[in-house]
Amino acid sequence: MSEDFGLLEPADQPGDEWEQLDVSDTEADRIALRQDREFDEFRKRIKDTEQFKLQESVFDDATLAAVYKLVQDGYVDAFGGPVSTGKEASVFEALGGQAGERPEPGSEAAGGGPEGVTPEREVAVKVYRINSSNFRQMRDYLEGDPRFDGIASDKKAVVLAWTRKEFANLERARKAGVRVPEPIAVQRNVLVMELVGHAEERARRLSEVDVENPETAYEVVREYMRRLYGAGLIHGDLSEYNMIIHEGELVIIDMGQAVTVHHPNAGEFLKRDCENVATFFTRQGIDVDPDDLRAYVTEPEPEPGGEPGADGESSAGADEVPEADERE
Structure with missing residues (x-):
């Protein structure tokens, strides 16, 4: 490859390692508990979709509620197939929505389009498994992190904290001028971020x-x-x-x-x-x-x-x- 790319410009304030991150129950948890009719239809539609049949263990009701909330909020318009599948998380390609926090035109997550043009962009949706994630290893990284002081010890709380932590780390890394996937949204155990490359031509x-x-x-x-x-x-x-x-x-x-x-x-x-x-x-x-x-x-x-x-x-x-x- 012959192109030359410069490093990202660091922001003036990359972040505060002492900031407290909110890992309490979200609207997705309340949707899952409420079981409203629209969510119930969404759940049936997702579980009937061919590319999700092999991923059924990933999408419990609370996870589906998180995806549903991200769709409602305009971060995701449509799902594609899985990009990668691991023990702790699966990554899916998706079409990004028109949310108010949509990245600026021309940025990586917006597809790199010219100023004033916001093309449809592919995004990555990373779903952490609550039941099969490496709980003990996650705790080793969370314990001692001042942002998660006093985090509960149950598996759900740790996985949700881990997802929120990855989003916060991506945000701070980009502000520091480090080239990482651009974070877009987070909801419970689901993280939406820039898809580097394409599902058919992965990086x-x-x-x-x-x-x-x-x-x-x-x-x-x-x-x-x-x-x-x-x-x-x-x-x-x-x-x-x-x-x-x-x-x-x-x-x-x-x-x-x-x-x-x-x-x-x-x-x-x-x-x-x-x-x-x-x-x-x-x-x-x-x-x-x-x-x-x-x-x-x-x-x-x-x-x-x-x-x-x-x-x-x-x-x-x-x-x-x-x-x-x-x-x-």
Whole structure:
């Protein structure tokens, strides 16, 4: 790929790691309890739809109520088939609606259309399973996060908190200038976000491509890690399996487990991220030391007028992204 893409511009206020996130019952829970006629018809229609028959375990009544609320609010117009299916969550493609919080024309989630034109856009709808999610592993990441202080210990509360946490992490990462899927809406255990790529032509993970310019790729990754850290976040599971390349852009995904720098295990998670990234790029022929990477990520940015990089850009070509060829 020959295109050159710049890094996102960070916002002035990327977020506060001490903010409290509301994980109480939502309107979707009340709809599920009320069982109104329109919702009942919606539930039958969804469960009769061919692409959902194999996903029946995902769509309990409360989850269907969350989807119903997202449709009512204009975030989703129509569902497509599943993009990916995992033990903890399934991701579906969908047609985005005309909600008031629809992303700005020209943004990734709006389809990248010209100013003044809002094209129909495909979105990803990520549905976390309440009953089969890894409850214990989720708690390891939630416990100690000041945003979820005092969260209940039952499985439903943890999964709902996890979904809300992923939405909040995506929002903060984008404000910090990190290329992640653009978050659009969240309702209970259902997250609507930008679909990077298409269901028929999905974006490839870094592990699935031959990186032609590994030095440039590494500069982009370490700059994004630094920006995340500067915004008070650590990915917590960063590797070549949680980074994708699409149309010349490197995108970091799976932000649900990202923790704040004040998490009691933040140092351990950052060390593991640095080791994973160093191991991958060492295999690509670059001499990457995980300790050097950690020092770069945690080093405060120079004051304006200081060394190169004070404007938030990497001093070693992070305004370019790696070219990649798909492996056969």
